[in-house]
């Protein structure tokens with residue numbers, strides 16, 4: 001249960017005073033509580049732990065990290 | 080981030096390049112601990128320990144909540160779950176964890192109402208649907224499950240759900256790191272901090288630890304490239320003799336963490352001493368419900384008898400959780416003890432070191448490595 005699972009927010013709504021969302025985990029849809037990520041909106045990727053989204057994943061950072069790693073690998077190949 | 084991007088962090092070519100990079104900077108042996116059982120699982124699953132240079136020893140830490148929930152609490156769970164008119168809810172992994180006698184599965188087989196839930200919110204729903212029953216949730220976990228559990232207590236209060244309570248077994252990572260580093264047997268020279276714990280708590284708590292004990296600590300994710308990057312940064316620091324806290328998981332983790340979650344956690348929980356299975360009491364290493372929320376505390380709601388907890392005499396999981404032994408050094412590993420028939424908690428959860436070794440390397444020689 002410690003492994004957060006990344007998923008994409010499909011829908012945001014309120015239920016019993018909590019902000020909830022429908023989240024797409026690679027084709028499997030589940031409800032998740034979005035109260036801890038007030039900035040999250042439809043289309044964002046969130047990391048969900050036991051039914052609660054705790055972070056919005058930064059696509060930009062992910063792309064940058066990968067680009068950097070690829071660059072290093074290319075440099076190595078060249079050397 | 081789409082799935083393609085996620086799998087980018089598993090790219091074979093990049094993985095190999097990273098391993099070569101580690102090899103380049105390495106001049107002598109180092110012992111590095113990954114605290115989190117999720118990382119132990121990934122390391123075994125992707126065979127990362129086989130790819131790494133021999134000089135790097137990965138020591139598997141105690142970061143598996145299923146493994147470290149104390150025998151005493153498991154025994155309490157078994158007693159509460161056996162009571163009539165109780166619906167006992169838990170994550171699936173806990174059902175096979177051996178107590179002093181039996182496990183939650185055996186309680187269920189004897190007619191106990193034990194149900195597996197995915198989220199504590201499911202447990203609350205069950206309580207609403209069954210007003211004549213007492214619904215008890217086994218609230219185990221590190222900092223990652225605390226925001227969910229804390230929010231459920233607030234919801235139970237707001238929605239006046241009085242037939243709901245929690246058996247709380249929360250544990251926290253930083254005190255465990257301190258305990259490991261303070262042990263006279265300690266061999267760990269650098270840490271991969273658990274990325275998902277840091278999504279909640281940030282990584283400010285590690286700064287004083289790194290400087291007091293002079294160990295590098297690198298916040299690390301869970302994909303193969305993430306883990307290798309974490310190891311690379313720890314090795315670089317060890318070779319240079321520095322001891323900083325670094326973040327190698329910046330797409331998810333920030334220095335300060337999730338502030339709204341931290342607020343709700345400290346509203347509902349307070350710090351307490353906690354017994355870790357196989358390790359013993361670690362001071363100020365857990366969270367318990369504050370007195371304000373005492374009525375949601377299953378330990379106070381139900382009388383349980385204290386049983387003199389007995390571990391299997393064969394099980395050395397305590398030594399494994401402290402990084403002093405590897406699973407294959409246990410005489411029962413893979414023979415008397417398997418995931419279907421676990422003698423100790425570390426063989427139950429996929430995040431447990433024994434289970435990870437059993438699942439991914441039981442056919443390979445115990446300490447064989449191949450070279451890239």
Ligand code: SF4
Nearest residue numbers: 394395409416423433
């Ligand atoms: S293999 Fe089983 S008995 Fe041995 S240490 Fe692991 S859990 Fe305990």
